[in-house]
């Protein structure tokens with residue numbers, strides 16, 4: 658049985674793309690590669706931030722609170738020689754409610770049919786039960802044990818070690834050793850999406866793991882999400898930032914309609930924000946509607962950019978009792 662050689666792509670230590678002429682020639686010789694990458698990892702590991710850094714524009718919500726990514730949002734990275742479709746996954750966690758179960762179903766759906774798996778592990782924390790659970794889940798979907806008891810993977814498994822700006826060099830080395838002992842990864846790439854350290858290398862490692870194939874989406878397409886869904890995610894993320902530790906799980910957002918502008922006016926985006934109890938409404942709205950005002954202001958540029966025109970957000974806070982356990986409401990809310 659042949660031992661796998663794990664490659665580690667570390668910052669500032671990568672072979673020559675310094676000579677631009679040579680790099681261009683190399684690109685011209687390469688076959689076009691394209692495919693889907695599942696981005697998996699425990700809550701708060703930095704999935705959204707890395708996706709945004711790879712795509713180059715905010716798509717998924719990045720927030721300091723765990724489990725804010727609710728949908729399998731796709732980011733599309735297009736290069737002269739490759740296209741990567743990134744499938745973001747909600748934090749994999751044990752389902753406690755129907756909502757939790759639906760979220761796990763989303764993860765299952767986004768994991769099937771991918772060409773490679775990017776398993777994000779936090780550089781600044783020890784490997785924990787959450788990471789182990791994800792690994793065993795990935796094994797059951799993508800690997801089998803051979804007769805020597807070794808796991809054989811059907812898809813390339815790439816470890817991306819996040820938040821390395823929080824580590825000094827020695828701790829990074831120990832972390833890489835710890836991670837290479839954790840599972841039989843094809844590659845291990847450390848990255849800081851925050852300081853953009855090694856992001857290009859992550860992209861290259863993922864591209865190299867893709868099969869030869871055609872470009873699947875137009876160059877200027879960054880996501881498959883509809884503007885309605887993107888704006889709903891933006892609004893939800895903005896409220897979660899605004900509200901600190903309150904209500905992260907009882908908040909759902911839908912964009913009900915987008916009205917085109919009339920006579921030089923702005924487009925109108927009608928948004929419903931659902932909470933579970935009457936008592937939560939004033940928390941969302943804030944004293945003298947201060948939260949609504951701040952969220953509108955904060956999102957102005959992002960919403961205009963998403964729609965490609967000037968728009969006003971019209972925010973309505975509504976109560977939908979027990980929406981997390983009600984199948985009809987969950988469907989309405991897009992779960």
Ligand SMILES: Nc1nc2c(ncn2[C@@H]2O[C@H](COP(=O)(O)OP(=O)(O)OP(=O)(O)O)[C@@H](O)[C@H]2O)c(=O)[nH]1
Nearest residue numbers: 701702703704705706719720723724725726850851
């Ligand atoms: N220092 C540092 N912090 C980071 C980095 N990447 C992400 N973070 C922070 O980690 C937190 C979580 O980042 P997200 O990108 O929202 O994490 P996520 O994995 O998408 O989270 P979920 O939505 O819970 O699945 C945020 O506060 C980020 O600013 C990084 O490279 N360095």
